[in-house]
Amino acid sequence: MATAEQLQRLWTAEDFLATDQYAFGDAWRYELVDGEIVAHAAPSPDHGAILSGLTTALGNRLLGNRDGFRPEVGSGAVPQRRQRNTARIPDAMIRCGEHPKVVFEVLSPSELRQWRSRDRKRLDLQVVEGVREIVEIYQDEYALHVYRLAPDGSWDFEAIGGQDATLRLASVGIEIPVAEIYAFTVPGQEPDAAADAAAEPL
Numbered sequence: 001m002a003t004a005e006q007l008q009r010l011w012t013a014e015d016f017l018a019t020d021q022y023a024f025g026d027a028w029r030y031e032l033v034d035g036e037i038v039a040h041a042a043p044s045p046d047h048g049a050i051l052s053g054l055t056t057a058l059g060n061r062l063l064g065n066r067d068g069f070r071p072e073v074g075s076g077a078v079p080q081r082r083q084r085n086t087a088r089i090p091d092a093m094i095r096c097g098e099h100p101k102v103v104f105e106v107l108s109p110s111e112l113r114q115w116r117s118r119d120r121k122r123l124d125l126q127v128v129e130g131v132r133e134i135v136e137i138y139q140d141e142y143a144l145h146v147y148r149l150a151p152d153g154s155w156d157f158e159a160i161g162g163q164d165a166t167l168r169l170a171s172v173g174i175e176i177p178v179a180e181i182y183a184f185t186v187p188g189q190e191p192d193a194a195a196d197a198a199a200e201p202l
Helices: 004-008 013-017 045-062 109-113 115-126 191-199
Strands: 029-033 036-040 069-073 092-096 099-107 133-138 143-149 155-161 166-169 174-177
Touching: 045 069, 045 092, 045 099, 045 174, 099 115, 109 115, 115 133, 115 143, 133 166
Parallel strands: 099 133
Antiparallel strands: 029 036, 069 092, 092 099, 133 143, 143 155, 166 174
16 A cells, blocks of 8 residues: 555656556545545445446447447546646546547536536546547436537537437447436435336336
């Protein structure tokens, strides 16, 4: 495990990503922000259930594709041109070769309240080489916010809402019904009640 002195020094993204996260401590996940290591607590059961639904849907659509796209969970993403002392760890991503192409974040109610931190993370992800789409998935409602890189370098915004809606990822050519992403939970319900509802036949 890294010493307190090592943890307090300013890290580069390269050194951070080359270090086993268990060297930083016992937290669930760590990120590097402006050279400082930031610890994150373990996610809620609903967060994990949404991530399971998402990765299942991604795996079903990307398996065997000829473009080299693959889903990943917990991989690092480093800004290309600036903030080389920052390394974000999105909840999930679609990678093509060396670079992420689509990144996903599941947003809890507490993260929604911390809007400055959320906006800063999105800005960091927007300058990661290769990223074309950023998807924020709301934990407590059937809602997604999608940010897409436009040809002029700006970012377009799309709000998607409702269980019957569809998430379209143009950069990788796939579509995912929102219901599949929330297949293992019902937003806004307690875990036991959500599990019962998710288990009901369609």
